Amino acid sequence: MKPLYSVAQIRDIETTALASLPPGSLMQRAGQSASELAVKLVAHRQSPQVLVLAGPGNNGGDALEVAANLGQAGIAVTVLRLAGASTPPDSARALLRARAGGVRFADALPADVDWALVVDGLFGIGLARALSGAARALACAVNEHDWPVLALDVPSGLDADTGALVGPDGVAVRAGHTITFIGDKPGLHTGQGRDYAGAVTLAGLGVELPAQAPAEAQLNEVALFARYLHPRAQNSHKGSFGNVAVIGGARGMLGAPVLAARGALLAGAGRVFVATLDRNPGLDMAQPELMFRDAAGYDPAGSTLVIGPGMGDSADALRLLHRAQGGAAPLVLDADALNLIAANPDLQLQLAQRTGATALTPHPLEAARLLGVTIAVIQGDRMAAARELAARLRCHVVLKGAGSVLARPDGMVVINPTGNPGLATAGTGDVLAGICGALLAQGWPGWEALLGAVWVHGAAADRLVAQGVGPIGLTAGELPAAARAVLNALVLEIGG
Numbered sequence: 001m002k003p004l005y006s007v008a009q010i011r012d013i014e015t016t017a018l019a020s021l022p023p024g025s026l027m028q029r030a031g032q033s034a035s036e037l038a039v040k041l042v043a044h045r046q047s048p049q050v051l052v053l054a055g056p057g058n059n060g061g062d063a064l065e066v067a068a069n070l071g072q073a074g075i076a077v078t079v080l081r082l083a084g085a086s087t088p089p090d091s092a093r094a095l096l097r098a099r100a101g102g103v104r105f106a107d108a109l110p111a112d113v114d115w116a117l118v119v120d121g122l123f124g125i126g127l128a129r130a131l132s133g134a135a136r137a138l139a140c141a142v143n144e145h146d147w148p149v150l151a152l153d154v155p156s157g158l159d160a161d162t163g164a165l166v167g168p169d170g171v172a173v174r175a176g177h178t179i180t181f182i183g184d185k186p187g188l189h190t191g192q193g194r195d196y197a198g199a200v201t202l203a204g205l206g207v208e209l210p211a212q213a214p215a216e217a218q219l220n221e222v223a224l225f226a227r228y229l230h231p232r233a234q235n236s237h238k239g240s241f242g243n244v245a246v247i248g249g250a251r252g253m254l255g256a257p258v259l260a261a262r263g264a265l266l267a268g269a270g271r272v273f274v275a276t277l278d279r280n281p282g283l284d285m286a287q288p289e290l291m292f293r294d295a296a297g298y299d300p301a302g303s304t305l306v307i308g309p310g311m312g313d314s315a316d317a318l319r320l321l322h323r324a325q326g327g328a329a330p331l332v333l334d335a336d337a338l339n340l341i342a343a344n345p346d347l348q349l350q351l352a353q354r355t356g357a358t359a360l361t362p363h364p365l366e367a368a369r370l371l372g373v374t375i376a377v378i379q380g381d382r383m384a385a386a387r388e389l390a391a392r393l394r395c396h397v398v399l400k401g402a403g404s405v406l407a408r409p410d411g412m413v414v415i416n417p418t419g420n421p422g423l424a425t426a427g428t429g430d431v432l433a434g435i436c437g438a439l440l441a442q443g444w445p446g447w448e449a450l451l452g453a454v455w456v457h458g459a460a461a462d463r464l465v466a467q468g469v470g471p472i473g474l475t476a477g478e479l480p481a482a483a484r485a486v487l488n489a490l491v492l493e494i495g496g
């Protein structure tokens, strides 16, 4: 398990640990781990010069420990310190250490130095408000250059709980690496967190994490759904892998259900139907295995349903959605289905009363409509939004976007680490809905199907980017084949 702890939880864990340790030892361990990483990050540079930004609190103390260690190692270090009204005792000790070593202190950002590394120790989990004044100016100056940045604990200015920048007009230090202490934090992995934290390294500092108390969230990983990745039995037939019916495709929107259907087919569904509201095209020449039907009068009995891609908001769409929700078949609700649900309290009530597996796959705008709030509110706390949706509608939810957030009605939250900006293009959400439908049709339980689909979908995009296909110009139509490759590789690795 890869647990993610809230700031409040980290504070509790820290308090317990500090009670049994000599003063300053956690900060020294943090400084030790961070300086080891810093040394690796500058190892390729001749005579590297390192800039250490040290804030007024204990995050600044960590930074001063790093400065002292690097100075002792013979690396040229300059410290720029933003002192506060008072300095906490551990940081005061670290300041003495840094002053005693070969570390230079500057009053302002030295001009014309090409820093091999900037260590950001302005603020960590004690950030209480938006960066302003000198801290804001420093963050902006660092972001304007392409110096490598190592953030200590959390990039300064980022909310470690939510992954949002603190303040309405927030600024944060943009790091390529973040070394985070004691436990990993959700805000480093979702929303703005992925861009600002970069690659995250966890330094546990030898602190024991609570075995019983649940973490705030966890990172998605193959282990969470590995037991459903089995090799196929020789004695199988197409009926062994279930049917998926994709319902959608109003006028001009036929591509959306076709993409979902291709996603479902290449993620292993035995048979895939596409029931369209507009003129039935009869055939997908590129994927002739798909079977087309007219949505009006189509009976999807025996199929897992994916409903919503390109479906529009007509009376027919509403009727089809009402019927789909009324059945017991596993259901993936996407796109226009979500907009219809947002506008119809009856559909919301019907959804909350369903017994079959139900997955909701909103992007932030759809989630905002469902909760009756703005996108800014959703993005301001993505975990809270996903949790609220799952609880209200009693379904499994994935709030899409950088660091997709999956939530269950019981409050469990998982953040997905796979995927990249190549997915920020039309139709990729349809493919995700199709993959999820395929896993449900193959008998995966609802929660694991959503975990698996989101992980595989992101990994498919990562695979394409590694091959030079994207992120620029990656298309949704390229994802199903990549998802197929990812799934088969996983089955070979785990289940084979």
Ligand SMILES: NC(=O)C1=CN([C@@H]2O[C@H](COP(=O)(O)OP(=O)(O)OC[C@H]3O[C@@H](n4cnc5c(N)ncnc54)[C@H](OP(=O)(O)O)[C@@H]3O)[C@@H](O)[C@H]2O)[C@@H](O)CC1
Pocket (backbone or CB within 6 Å): 014, 018, 026, 027, 030, 055, 056, 057, 058, 059, 060, 062, 084, 088, 122, 123, 124, 125, 126, 127, 128, 129, 130, 131, 132, 135, 152, 153, 154, 181
């Ligand atoms: N305790 C331990 O043993 C360990 C702690 N560890 C490290 O400590 C970090 C937490 O330390 P922390 O609690 O001192 O908070 P920190 O992030 O330094 O900021 C607080 C200071 O900043 C100030 N301030 C806040 N916002 C501001 C703003 N916008 N603009 C200006 N000022 C602002 C605030 O002042 P105030 O709000 O009172 O004005 C206060 O002075 C944690 O992330 C980890 O790195 C590790 O070494 C492991 C062991």
Ligand SMILES: [K+]
Pocket (backbone or CB within 6 Å): 059, 120, 121, 122, 123, 124, 151, 152, 153, 154, 155, 156
């Ligand atoms: K920091």
